[in-house]
Amino acid sequence: MIKFENISKSYGQTAILKNISFEIKQGEFVVLIGPSGCGKTTTLKTINRLIEPNDGKIFINGKDITKENPVELRRTIGYVIQQIGLFPNMTVEQNISVVPRLLKYPKQKCKEIVQDLLKLVDMPYEENAHKYPSELSGGQQQRIGVLRALAASPPIILMDEPFGALDPLTRDTLQEEIKQIQKKLKKTIVFVTHDMDEALSLADTIIFMDKGKIIQMASPEEMLQNPGAPIIKSFLSKQIDNGSNGNGSQKLFAEDFMRTKVLKVPKTSRTLECIKLMSSRDVNSLVVINEDDTYLGTVTIEKIKEQGQPGKEIADLVTAEVITVGRKEAAQVAFDKLLSSESSYVIVLNDNQTVAGLITRTSMAKALGEALWGEVQ
Amino acid sequence: MSGALLQGILEHMAIVSIAILISTVVGVIFGVISYWVRFLDSVILGISEILQTIPSLALLALLMIIFGLGNITIIIGLVLYALLPIVRNTYTGLKAVSPHLKDAARGMGMSKMQRLFKIEIPLSFPLIFSGIKIALVNSLSVAVMGVLIGANGLGTIIYRGIQSRNMETILMGAIPVVVMALAFDFGMSKIEKRLIKRAK
Amino acid sequence: MSLIEFSLSSYNEVLKNLIRHVELVGISILLGILISIPLGIFLTRHKRMAGLVLALAGTIQTIPGLVMLGFALILIGIGMLPAIAVLTLYAILPILRNTYTGITEVDKSYTEASRGIGMTNMQTLFKVEIPIALPTIITGIRLSTVYIVSWATLAGLIGAGGLGDLIWTGLSTYNTNYILAGAIPSAILALILNGLIGLLEKILTPRGLRGSRV
Numbered sequence: 001m002i003k004f005e006n007i008s009k010s011y012g013q014t015a016i017l018k019n020i021s022f023e024i025k026q027g028e029f030v031v032l033i034g035p036s037g038c039g040k041t042t043t044l045k046t047i048n049r050l051i052e053p054n055d056g057k058i059f060i061n062g063k064d065i066t067k068e069n070p071v072e073l074r075r076t077i078g079y080v081i082q083q084i085g086l087f088p089n090m091t092v093e094q095n096i097s098v099v100p101r102l103l104k105y106p107k108q109k110c111k112e113i114v115q116d117l118l119k120l121v122d123m124p125y126e127e128n129a130h131k132y133p134s135e136l137s138g139g140q141q142q143r144i145g146v147l148r149a150l151a152a153s154p155p156i157i158l159m160d161e162p163f164g165a166l167d168p169l170t171r172d173t174l175q176e177e178i179k180q181i182q183k184k185l186k187k188t189i190v191f192v193t194h195d196m197d198e199a200l201s202l203a204d205t206i207i208f209m210d211k212g213k214i215i216q217m218a219s220p221e222e223m224l225q226n227p228g229a230p231i232i233k234s235f236l237s238k239q240i241d242n243g244s245n246g247n248g249s250q251k252l253f254a255e256d257f258m259r260t261k262v263l264k265v266p267k268t269s270r271t272l273e274c275i276k277l278m279s280s281r282d283v284n285s286l287v288v289i290n291e292d293d294t295y296l297g298t299v300t301i302e303k304i305k306e307q308g309q310p311g312k313e314i315a316d317l318v319t320a321e322v323i324t325v326g327r328k329e330a331a332q333v334a335f336d337k338l339l340s341s342e343s344s345y346v347i348v349l350n351d352n353q354t355v356a357g358l359i360t361r362t363s364m365a366k367a368l369g370e371a372l373w374g375e376v377q
Numbered sequence: 378m379s380g381a382l383l384q385g386i387l388e389h390m391a392i393v394s395i396a397i398l399i400s401t402v403v404g405v406i407f408g409v410i411s412y413w414v415r416f417l418d419s420v421i422l423g424i425s426e427i428l429q430t431i432p433s434l435a436l437l438a439l440l441m442i443i444f445g446l447g448n449i450t451i452i453i454g455l456v457l458y459a460l461l462p463i464v465r466n467t468y469t470g471l472k473a474v475s476p477h478l479k480d481a482a483r484g485m486g487m488s489k490m491q492r493l494f495k496i497e498i499p500l501s502f503p504l505i506f507s508g509i510k511i512a513l514v515n516s517l518s519v520a521v522m523g524v525l526i527g528a529n530g531l532g533t534i535i536y537r538g539i540q541s542r543n544m545e546t547i548l549m550g551a552i553p554v555v556v557m558a559l560a561f562d563f564g565m566s567k568i569e570k571r572l573i574k575r576a577k
Numbered sequence: 578m579s580l581i582e583f584s585l586s587s588y589n590e591v592l593k594n595l596i597r598h599v600e601l602v603g604i605s606i607l608l609g610i611l612i613s614i615p616l617g618i619f620l621t622r623h624k625r626m627a628g629l630v631l632a633l634a635g636t637i638q639t640i641p642g643l644v645m646l647g648f649a650l651i652l653i654g655i656g657m658l659p660a661i662a663v664l665t666l667y668a669i670l671p672i673l674r675n676t677y678t679g680i681t682e683v684d685k686s687y688t689e690a691s692r693g694i695g696m697t698n699m700q701t702l703f704k705v706e707i708p709i710a711l712p713t714i715i716t717g718i719r720l721s722t723v724y725i726v727s728w729a730t731l732a733g734l735i736g737a738g739g740l741g742d743l744i745w746t747g748l749s750t751y752n753t754n755y756i757l758a759g760a761i762p763s764a765i766l767a768l769i770l771n772g773l774i775g776l777l778e779k780i781l782t783p784r785g786l787r788g789s790r791v
Contacts, residue, residue: 050693074695085690089708089783098704099694132785148694158693272481279477301477305484310495430767432727435760438744442753514639521641522731525748532643539647539734547651551644558639 001026001188002047002156007056009042016042017053018212024190024205026155029182031191031199033235034209040192043209044158047190048077060156075099078149078157078187082164084141086133092118092144093129099152117147120184121177139170146178150185159191163198168366175202196235200224208232252331257367258348258357264289267296267315271308274299287347287355288318294353298322324349327356335364381534386553389530392448392523393516396455401509404460408467408505409493418468425461433458433519437526446527451520458519459512466508470501503572510565517558521550583754591743591758598739598763601729602770605661606722609668614714616669617676618702627677634670642667642728650735660729660737667728668721675717679710712782719774726767730759740766 002024009017017039024030032040045051046058049070058065065073086095094101096117097110105113115125121143133141142162149157159178163171179202182189193199199206200220208216208223208231216228227233264287265274274286278301285300297318307317322343325334327350338346338359348356407425411418428436437454444450474497482492498505524532531550538546584591620627645666649659683706691701707714733741743759746752 048693050689071695071697074693076695079690079693081686081690081693083684083686083689085686085693087687087691087705087709088785089705090785102695102700132783134785271485272478275477275481276475279475301481305481308481308485310482310485310487427768430723430771431764432730432741432760432767434727434730434741434744435763438748438756438760441748442756518639518641521643524643532641535641535644535647539643539650542651544648544651547644547647551640551647554641554644555636555639559636562635562639 001028001061002190003059004043004046005057005059007043007046007053007058009039009046009051009053009055016212017046019056020212020214021056022207022214022217024188026188027186029179029189029191029202029204030207031193031203031205032207032209033193033196033199034215035231036194037211038209039212040194040207040209041160044160044190044192047156047158048074048079050074075103075152076154076156078152078154080142080145080149080157080159080162082161084133084138084145084162084165086141086144086148088133091130091132092136095133095144096147096151098148103152105152113151117150120181121147137170138166139174142166142174143177146174146181150181150187153185154187156188156190159189161192161194164193164195171198178202208235252367253327254325254329254331254334254348254359255327255356257331257334257363258327258359259363260357262287262347262355262358264355265299265314266291267318268313271304271312271314271317272310274314275301275304287358288314289355293355295324295347295349295355296320298347322347325359326351331367334359338364382549382553385529385531385534385550386557389517389520389532389554390557392452392528392530393455393513393520396452396516396520397459397509397513399452400456400459400512401463403456404463404508404512405467405498405505407460408464408471411464411468412471413489422465422468425464428457429461433522434525437522441526448523448528450526451523451528451530454523454526455516455520459516462508462511462515463505464508466504466511467501470504471497473504474500503569506565506572507569510562510569513565514558514562517554517561521554580754580757583758587754587758591740591762594738594740594742594759595762595766597737598726598729598741598766601657601660601664601732601737601739602722602725602766605664605668605725605729606718608661608665609672609721609725610718612665613669613672613717614676617673617714618680620673620677621680621706624681631674631677634673637666638670642731643734646731646735655736657732657737659735660732660739664725664728664732668725671720671724672714672717675713675720676710679713679717680706682713683709708783709786712778712786715774715778715781719771719778722770722774723767726763726770730763 004020004022007017007020008015020039020043032043034040042051046053047060047065049065087098090098093111093114096114100110100113114129118125118128123140123143128136133144136144145162149159163174166174175198178189181187191202203220206216206218206220206223207214208228210229210231216223216232218226218228223232224236227236263277263281263283265277267288267290278284278286284302285298288296288299290296297320299314299317299319303317303319304314308314322345323337323341324347325337327348334346334348338361345358345360347358350356407421411421433454436457437451440450440454444453478496478500479492482496487495520530521532521535523530524536531554534550535547538544538548538550616630620630642663645663646660649663653659653662687705687709688701691705696704729739730741730744732739733743733745740759740763743755744763745759747755747757747759
C-alpha cells in the first residue's frame with residue numbers, strides 16, 4: 001500500500017533520513033518509534049508531502065506520489081497532529097466536515113458524515129456538533145481531531161504523536177478507541193510515538209528508528225522477544241521490568257516509581273527567590289540541598305510565609321519532616337512509608353545521599369493499579 | 378538660523394520632558410489607585426482612554442479656552458494625552474504580579490506601602506517603563522501642535538515653513554522631531570528588553 | 578453671543594463641516610484598509626521584507642501631522658486631495674502592523690493542520706488565518722480610525738474643511754464658540770467611532786475564540 005524506496009532527507013549538512021526503505025500493507029497499523037530526532041516524524045510527513053525527500057521514491061498503491069498534486073494527495077490521506085490543531089473559529093461539525101467541504105460534497109452528505117462519526121466516539125450530535133473546540137476537554141478535542149482525519153474516508157491515516165499531550169487516563173481510552181476504529185473501518189494507519197507502551201498496545205508492526213535509519217521492523221511480540229539492538233532493549237526495559245502482571249511486584253524498587261523531575265534549591269537561596277520559583281511551577285514545597293548536592297530537607301510555602309523574612313536565606317526554615325528512602329529499597333517499603341507519612345510524597349535518595357527523585361501518592365496509585373489489573377490491552 | 382533651531386530643539390525637549398515627568402507621577406499614582414480601589418479601575422482607565430481618543434487639536438483648543446495661550450497649555454495637553462499608556466501599563470503591571478508573591482509579602486508582615494514599593498512596583502517596572510516610552514515618543518510628535526496655541530518648540534519652525542511654503546524650513550523643524558522620536562524609541566526599547574530579561 | 582445662540586445660527590455650517598470630516602475620515606480609512614491588509618498579508622509570506630516595511634511605516638507614524646500636511650500642501654496644493662493623501666498614510670501603520678502580527682501569531686498547529694488535511698494556501702488564508710486574526714486586524718482599524726479623526730482636525734489648515742476648520746477659525750479669531758463648535762463634535766465623533774468599531778470587534782470575534790482559552 002505504502003512503499004518507501006531509498007528515501008533520504010537532509011537539511012544542509014544534517015542528514016535526517018538515511019536511505020530508508022520499507023513497505024506497509026493495506027489495513028496495517030504501523031507505529032514509528034525511536035528517540036527524539038530519530039527521523040520518525042520526518043518519515044511520516046514525507047507520506048503526505050509536507051516534507052519532500054531529497055532522494056528516493058514513495059509509492060502509494062503503486063503510484064509515485066511526487067507525480068500527484070500535493071493538495072489533492074493530502075485530501076486523500078487523513079492527518080492528526082499532536083497539538084490537535086482543531087480550527088478554533090469553526091464548530092465541531094465544521095471541523096469534522098472541513099475536508100468533505102473542500103472536496104465539495106453536498107451539504108446533506110457532510111451532515112451525515114458528521115453524525116455517523118460522532119456516533120463512533122459516543123459524542124451525541126445534538127450535544128456536541130455546535131460546540132467550539134475551546135468548549136471541549138482535551139480528550140474530546142483529540143477525538144474530534146481523529147474524526148476530522150476520517151471524514152473523507154481516506155484509506156490511509158497519519159498520526160503524529162496524537163495523544164502525547166493528553167493525561168494518561170484519557171490517552172488509554174483514546175488508544176483503545178483508535179484501535180477499535182481501525183479494526184472496524186480497516187484503515188491503514190501510520191502512527192508516530194516515543195512511548196513504547198503505546199507502540200506495543202497499538203501496533204501490528206513497529207518500526208524502530210534511530211539516527212535516520214530503521215533499526216528494526218517487527219511485530220510487537222517479536223520485538224519484545226528479540227530486540228534488535230541495545231537501544232531497543234533500553235526502550236523496552238521498563239515494560240520487561242514491570243512484568244505487566246501481578247507477580248512482578250517483588251522485583252520492583254523505589255526507583256521504578258519515582259518522578260525524576262524534582263525542583264531542588266541550594267540552602268543558600270533567598271526566601272523571595274524560592275517563593276517565586278514555587279509560584280511559577282505551581283508547587284508548595286521545594287527540596288533543599290547542601291553545597292555538595294546532598295539532601296538537606298524540604299521547605300514549604302507556609303513555613304516561609306509564617307517565619308520567613310525577605311532577603312534571608314532559607315537554611316533556617318528547612319525541615320526534615322519528609323521521609324526518605326533509598327532508590328534500591330523495595331517499592332513496597334517505600335509505599336508503606338508514604339502511606340503512613342504526613343507528607344504527600346517521599347524522597348528517593350541515591351547511595352551518595354543526593355536526590356534521585358520522589359514518589360507521590362499519584363505515581364504510587366498508578367503503579368498499584370498496574371500491578372493489580374495489568375496494563376490496559 | 379541654527380541658533381533658532383537649537384533653541385527650538387531645547388524648548389521642545391523642555392516642554393515634553395516636563396509633561397512626561399508630571400504625567401509619569403500622576404499616571405503611576407492613578408495606576409496604583411485603580412489597582413488598590415477595585416471599583417475605580419474602570420472609571421480611571423475609561424477617563425484616560427477618553428482623553429486620548431479626543432482629537433489632539435480639539436483637546437488643545439478646549440484647554441486654550443481655559444488656560445489661555447502659551448507653554449502651560451501645551452504641557453497640560455501633553456500630560457492628559459500621555460496619561461493613558463502610563464496608567465494602563467502601571468495597572469496591568471501591578472495586577473500581573475504573582476498572587477503567591479503578594480501573599481508571601483503579606484505573610485512576612487509587610488505593610489501595604491512596603492509591598493507596593495518593595496515588591497509590586499519593582500516587579501512591574503518594565504511594563505511601566507514601556508508605558509512611559511510610548512507616552513514620550515507620542516508626545517514629541519503632538520508637542521509640535523503647541524505652535525497653534527502659542528507655545529514654543531520645533532512647531533514654530535515647522536509652522537513658519539508651512540506659511541512661507543518653504544520645504545527646507547519645514548524639514549529643518551521636522552527632522553529633529555522624527556530623529557528624537559526614533560532615538561528615544563530605539564534607546565528605551567533596548568533598556569526595556571534588558572529590564573524584562575533581568576526580571577526573568 | 579452665547580453658545581446656544583451660536584449653535585442655532587451656525588447649525589448648517591457645523592453640520593456641513595461634520596459631514597466633510599466624516600468624508601475625510603471614511604475615505605482615508607477605506608484606502609488605508611485597501612492598502613494595508615493586502616500588504617500585511619503579503620509581508621507574512623515574505624517575512625524578510627517585513628522588518629523593513631514595518632520600520633518604514635513606524636517612522637512615517639512619528640512624523641508630526643503638521644509636517645505631513647505641510648509637505649502635502651507644497652507638493653499637491655490645497656483641498657481635500659492632499660488631506661486624504663496624508664490621512665491615508667497615517668491610517669496604514671496600525672492596520673498593517675496588526676494584520677501582520679495577527680496572522681503571524683496564528684498558532685503553527687492550525688496552519689500545519691490545514692496544510693496537512695489538504696487546504697491550498699489561499700484556503701488556509703481565508704478559512705483559517707484571517708478568521709483567527711480578524712479581531713486583531715479590526716483592533717488595528719479602530720486604532721487607525723481614532724488617529725485619523727484626530728489628524729483630520731488639522732486638515733482645515735490646508736483648506737480641506739472638516740471640523741478642524743471651525744477650531745482653526747476659533748483659534749485665529751479668539752472666538753470660543755467656534756472652538757467649541759469644532760472641538761466638541763470632533764471629540765464625540767472620535768468616541769462614537771471608537772465605541773462602534775470596538776463593538777464590531779466583539780461581534781466579529783469567532784465564538785470559539787472568545788473567553789479564556791487562547
